[in-house]
Amino acid sequence: MNARYLAVLFVLSLIAAVTLSSLSVRYKTANDHNQSSVSSLFRQLKLLSASADREILQLRTRTQTSFDQLAGLKLEHDNLVSQLEGEMQTVFNALDSQRLLAQYRVLSRRSESIISQFKSSIAYTENSFNYSFHLTDEILGALEQRGNEKAWNLTRQLQVDVLQHFTTQETISSGSIDRSVKGIQSLLQQNDVELIEMLSVLNRHLTILFQGQSEINAALANLFELERNKALDDAHALYLNRMTDNRQNELTFLIAAIASTLVLLLTIALAMYRFLRLNSEKESLSFAISESEASLQRSNTELMKEVEQRVEAEQELKNAAIMYENCPLGVIICDADQRVITANPAYEKITGAQCADMIGQLPAILSEELLPAEILSNIKLAIKATGKWQGEMPVITARGTVIPAEVSIIATRKDSQLSRYIIMLADISERKKNEDVIYQQANFDALTLLPNRNLFDDRVAHTLADSTRNHKKFALLFVDIDNFKRINDTLGHTVGDELLQIIAGRLSASVREVDTLSRFGGDEFVLVIEDIKDVLQIEPLLTKLIRCISEPVTVSSVQHPALHVSGSIGVSVFPDDGKDLSTLIRCADMAMYKAKEQGKNTYCFYQEKMTAEAHEYMALETQLRSALGNAELFLAYQPIYTLKGYTADSVEALIRWRTSAGELITPDRFIPVAEDSGMIIGIGEWVLRRACQQLARWHQTVSPDIRIAVNISVVQFRDPGFGAMLKQVIEYTGITPGSLILEITESLFLDDTDNKVYPLLTEIRDLGVLISLDDFGTGYASLSYLKRFPVDIIKIDRSFIADLSDDKDDGSLVEAIINMARSLNMEVVAEGVETAEQLEWLKAAGCDKAQGFYCSRPEAEAEITPLLLSDRRMTQCESD
Amino acid sequence: MLFTNKNLIYVLSVLCTGVAAGVFIHQAIKPPAEQHASTSPPSYDNLSGNSALSSAISPLPLTIDIDEDKAALGEQLFHDVRLSADNTVSCATCHNLSAGGTVPQPVATGVHGRTGIRNPPTVFNTVFSFTRLWDGRSMTLEEQMNTPILNIIEMGSNWPDLLNKLRKDEDYQKAFKALYGEGISQQDVQDAIATFERSLITPNSRFDQYLRGDTGILTDEERAGYQLFDALGCISCHQGMNIGGNLYQKIGIFKPYVSSAPRKEIDFGRFHITGKEADKFVFRVPSLRNVALTAPYFHDGSVATLDEAISLMGEYQLGRKLTDAEISKLRAFLHTLTGEFRGKPL
Secondary structure: OOHHHHHHHHHHHHHHHHHHHHHHHHHHHHHHOOHHHHHHHHHHHHHHHHHHHHHHHHHHOOOOOOOHHHHHHHHHHHHHHHHHHHHHHOOOOHHHHHHHHHHHHHHHHHHHHHHHHHHHHHHHHHHHHHHHHHHHHHHHHHHHHHOOHHHHHHHHHHHHHHHHHHHHOOOOOHHHHHHHHHHHHHOOOOOOHHHHHHHHHHHHHHHHHHHHHHHHHHHHHHHHHOOHHHHHHHHHHHHHHHHHHHHHHHHHHHHHHHHHHHHHHHHHHHHHHHHHHHHHOOOOOOHHHHHHHHHHHHHHHHHHHHHHHHHHHHHHHHHHHHHHHHOOOEEEEEEOOOOEEEEOHHHHHHHOOOHHHHOOOOOHHHOOOOOOHHHHHHHHHHHHHHOEEEEEEEEEOOOOOEEEEEEEEEEEEEOOEEEEEEEEEEEOHHHHHHHHHHHHHHHEOOOOOOEOHHHHHHHHHHHHHHHHHHOOEEEEEEEEEOOHHHHHHHHOHHHHHHHHHHHHHHHHHHOOOOOEEEEEEOOEEEEEEEEEOOHHHHHHHHHHHHHHHHOOEOOOOOOOOOEOOOEEEEEEEEOOOOOOHHHHHHHHHHHHHHHHHOOOOOEEEOOOHHHHHHHHHHHHHHHHHHHOOOOOEEEEEEEEEEOOOOEEEEEEEEEEEEOOOOOEEOHHHHHHHHHHHOHHHHHHHHHHHHHHHHHHHHHHHOOOOOEEEEEOOHHHHHOOOHHHHHHHHHHHHOOOHHHEEEEEEOHHHHOOOOOOHHHHHHHHHHHOOEEEEEEEOOOOOOHHHHHHOOOOEEEEOHHHHHOOOOOHHHHHHHHHHHHHHHHOOOEEEEOOOOOHHHHHHHHHHOOOEEOOOOOOOOEOHHHHHHHHHOOOEOHHHHHO | OOOOHHHHHHHHHHHHHHHHHHHHHHHHHOOOOOOOOOOOOOOHHHHHOOOOOOOOOOOOOOOOOOOHHHHHHHHHHHOOHHHOOOOOOOHHHHOEHHHOOEOOOOOOEOHHHOEOOOOOOOOOOHHHOOOEOOOOOEOOHHHHOHHHHHOOOOOOOOHHHHHHHHHOOHHHHHHHHHHHOOOOOHHHHHHHHHHHHHOOOOOOOHHHHHHOOOHHHOOHHHHHHHHHHHHOOHHHHOOOOOOOOOOEEEOOOOOOOOOOOOOOOOOOEOHHHHOOHHHOOEEEOOOOOOHHHOOOEOOOOOEOOHHHHHHHHHHHHHOOOOOHHHHHHHHHHHHOOOOEEOOEEO
16 A cells, blocks of 8 residues: 555545535535525516506506505515525525626616606606696786786686696697797786796796606606516526526536545545554564665665755855845944945945945944944943844934934854844834824824823823822812803804813913823813822812813904803812722712802812712613603693782693602702703603693683793703794694793803893794793892893792791892882792791782792692682682 | 554545535435525505505504514614713604604704704604605615714714623613524614614694595695695695605705705715716605604705795795795695604694
8 A cells, every 4th residue: 555545545535525515515505495486586576567667657647646656666676686686595606696686686776766767757747737737827817807818818728738738748849838928928018027927937837847748758768668577587597597507417416426425435445444454464574674775765865955955055145145135124244343344225225325435434323423322332232242232223324314223233253253243224214203193193182182081091090000009199180161062063163172272271281290181082171180188289279270261262263252161170089089090080070060060160079979969860861761751741730829819810830750660750850850961852842832732721611811831941942943842832732922931040141151042032022922030039130131131020939938937138138029020010929938928928018929839739730720710719818 | 553644644534524424414314494484674565554545645554563572672772872882872862752753953963962964854654755864875774773873973883882782781681582582683773773663653643634534624724735735736746655755856946955054065965875967956855744843944954944944945846935825824734744653642
């Protein structure tokens, strides 16, 4: 058994193995494929195409006026094609199956585009047809009024002509139509602008009509020219052919399979034979002979090897020379005295020095005057110790420029004597430049040039380690610009970007070099103040930061008066609030939100309870998202009584939330959440809609003079769609605008930085809707607001009423409010009236109306309606 | 002696042929794999249930047959902000179901406060439209979903991240396992959301009731509005079950469309998809169902009120300044197209 024989057997068995595995794959797919279902798909596609053709003709003849059916057929078609392709892929590979249907796909796409165009043409032609008919009727009417009988007759004729031609779908020359229109025009009076205008619009519609007709006809001709069915048949025929081929191949496969199996069996038999033979030959006679033969062969082989090595070495030398001449690295070779022997072309190119000038000189790049002493001593040490040095160094070129280079110096030895220095250098200025750019991009924010999150993390990791080791404190400040989004939205991103740059500049000017200031994206800046003794120490800095943000900002990119922004800062302290970075950031973030809640333009230190609050807040937000959909929100109504007759003349709608778990959540808990998340827009609209619907019902069942008051959040009021929505609700519910009162709060005026509140309030008032100022006196009550903004009603906050009996100051304050409102012709409502004494006091002071638990609690609609249906008198007062 | 190099190769070759033979025999005797039942999306015919169309407009079906459990899961996903890169934006952010399935702003705000150039089309009744989005870019709801999820100005996410976030949620794990089997795949998420979106139909508008035979339900003015809608030719494009949504049409037949939206680049509509000159300013005709609730209007959301939209349609598509009386009638009619969602008026 020799080696060649074995190799043949090995190859044979491999071939057999490969053939068998490929056959098994083929066999499987052929088995899975269902030929009849493919044929059925082809048939269905043809049927579908016939239905589509019929539908198109129906649309053309206007026996069908909706495009739904056609669109439906297209969906079904696409479905069938993808099914067909799926089926094909079980038997052919993806490329082949795509090829089979390629022609058909091309045609389908083309027809799809023609049909799109056809639909559009049909639609606008139909539009012009309809409208020209309508318009002709109008023109006829006008002519009749003017008594222009001649023109009337001509117009009538034109109408009939158009109708006839359009319905019989004959193309008529637009020239003749144009002439008739001109004919009619000539019969009109020159100053009859209205009719002339109508006629010219008519003329344009008719032109469109005819243009559309020819477009439709062209589309149809194009469509029916596409031989989609033929392409389908071709694809089907091709498919069947391939299937027949496949079946013939199957026979060949079977024969091949049998042959391969035979080869396999043979191989196995041979293997067994050899195995047995080897076992039986326990003693090998031929061993000694083969051993001597082997030693002869060995010496022969060694000889051959030596010859080969020499040839190789020669070749290596040649290669080295070629490499030296052509390699992109600059190379110089110096002798043991460090004098240059030679330099390669790349070296000349990089340094600009000529090889001839260098020979015999010390290499310029290692000159002691030019190289930093530190590097030079390093090189000497390394060469002494290891015989080589590698590193970066500045290289002065013959052109006088300095380039960064990566240099290797190798000292070679001959018989333990230093013989040569080989110095190689690569110009890395390009790489350096890229590295700089990459470093900049990876670590700095492109807009403000401050460190970004990446670099920040890196630096703070150091600070953290250092502070932990040395038991030092540091503070992390989260700075956010208030209402930045609004500036971006109203003045554009260019202004926003510039503002950020300016603020970034101010912030970095306000802190020490050692403190890390970075931008986290958007309008968020994070600042780390290192090595503080206690928290109070940084308060002056916080004040300074807040002040530097709130200084007016002049932006150059837009002609705009200086912008006034403010900032909110949250502070967390290491290690008191957290021992790792993410916790510290989270705490500072929460504190920042707290600062915003406290009215913005301020700072706030993190406190432990904030975490709990944040969790609760998030849970509330999630729940609230589904509340509206789950019908968990509902309205309660609280009557407002006049103090003259103790009659309920209006009702305040109050939102209530009972979660699916049955828990009642008070508005002061969930309304801020809804405001922050923007959900208030949807919820507020729902409240308004619901309240107005209820009011409309009361107007029918109770009395048309009932009014309803609805609370409007600042966020809702600022939504650009608010005005339109309000009008739509009033229109939709059909209530008289005068019976709707919108309750707003004073903060709305404060927030009016872009002067949008006044016009909107005026617009609302112009509709007839009343404006009521809720919680009056609590916030920033300023008389100037009352004078400037259109307000009808003032609601005195419950806190004043509660203190009425025991606080003289509050009493006089309420009196003052009542008197002032009187002078401004405003109605006054007292909120939160809880006792008979309060009611008496208010009546005596001349207050118009009252609302509160003493009068009536907020109740569901079912409770309130009967109350309104009775005489609407306050029950407590009747019994008095 | 037995395991010399030569022998080793030999034995190995025998072994591998043996394995191949085994595979072959196994395949040959295995029965053919069962054909998978094809799960095709619902076709138009199944949905309409009304094949003989007497009028250009037909009422919406009162119910739609979908898998309720998948729709419920889809609803949860639809409201899940984790679908966006920074967990701030959900599908419902731009398709607010209590704001007509869209937003009351011209354009919606996506992640990082970024905004696009088109008004979000309403998600209601979208199942009855023939393609998705203003330019018909996507054929199916499943495909359409990729547009907002991957778009950096909308949700700015990507499927691997998104799926990772969902997989961490035990409730989702359970829900998906019960409906789709082990694991949460892109297809599963798309199917659930699409199923939910298919359930968002608003049938039984007053006009649908009118079409179903309750002719007294419309006021005289609303009926007059409908007649005018027909006579002026509005109905040529706004027809079918969705009163639009089944064809493309050019905006600005009588004069070039000039957007009043604060944007510099011009939105050419379908031209951006097909590159054909004829497709400039061609958009999918929007459905007019619930149109009273979907302000602002037009593809760029530049038109604040319905009256303005009607008036501009007259100018652009009809070459005519409509009178106030005409606008008021048409408006009255359009208000009758507001349907019911889950049995309550939208």
